[in-house]
Amino acid sequence: MANTYHQIYIQVVFAVKYRNAVIEESWKSKLLGVIGNLINENGGKTIIVNGVEDHLHCLLAIKPSISISELMKNVKAKSSKYINDNQLTKSKFSWQVGYGVFSYSQSQINSVYKYIENQKEHHKRQNFNDEFLNFLNKFNVDYDEKFIFENLI
Numbered sequence: 001m002a003n004t005y006h007q008i009y010i011q012v013v014f015a016v017k018y019r020n021a022v023i024e025e026s027w028k029s030k031l032l033g034v035i036g037n038l039i040n041e042n043g044g045k046t047i048i049v050n051g052v053e054d055h056l057h058c059l060l061a062i063k064p065s066i067s068i069s070e071l072m073k074n075v076k077a078k079s080s081k082y083i084n085d086n087q088l089t090k091s092k093f094s095w096q097v098g099y100g101v102f103s104y105s106q107s108q109i110n111s112v113y114k115y116i117e118n119q120k121e122h123h124k125r126q127n128f129n130d131e132f133l134n135f136l137n138k139f140n141v142d143y144d145e146k147f148i149f150e151n152l153i
Contacts, residue, residue: 004064006063006064008061008062008063008064008103009047009059009060009061009103009104009105009106009108009109009112010059010060010061010062010068010101010103010104011057011058011059011101011102011112011116012057012058012060012068012099012100012101013055013056013057013058013099013100013101013102013132013135014055014056014072014076014095014096014098014099014100015054015055015056015095015096015128015132016053016054016055016093016094016095016096017093017094017095017096018096019054019055019096019128019129020054021052021054022053022089022090022093023051023052023053023054023056024088027086027088028051031079031083031088032049032051032056033049034078034079034082035049035056035058035075035079036049036058038074038075038078038079039058039060039071039075042066042070042071042074042075043062043065043066043071044060044061044066044071045060045061045062046058046059046060047059047060047061047109047113048113048116048117049116050116050117050119051119052119052120052123052128054128055128057115057119058075058116059104059109059112059113059116068101072099072101076095076099079095080094080095100132100135100136100141102135102139132148133145133148136148
């Protein structure tokens with residue numbers, strides 16, 4: 001639409017089903033590229049995708065017309081298919097249901113980029129559960145912890 005201007009930055013965080021540590025270094029960079037391309041193909045603009053063995057972070061820009069839930073549904077489904085079609089894991093691969101999404105201003109993009117870029121180092125000091133709860137608390141997201149970690153039992 002003419003005369004419509006936007007600047008929307010989000011970070012999406014999502015985990016492997018049961019938080020299994022199955023994303024291997026040998027194919028992780030290819031997966032990150034696939035996910036980045038899927039974000040772009042679905043109307044987003046990938047800034048960085050990175051993560052560790054059990055979860056990923058995506059920093060991206062989106063238009064107001066893009067549904068985050070549709071974007072993530074497509075990204076997760078098609079990246080799971082890629083992993084399974086290429087038999088990258090010993091058993092069937094799935095992402096955990098749901099994700100976290102957090103918004104940022106332009107002035108925060110460099111620090112968020114660096115945070116995502118340094119996931120391997122960051123997770124030597126903090127596990128994913130603590131990291132995710134910290135995000136929810138930092139962004140004042142209401143949650144019930146039993147539902148966040150329900151599928152881990």
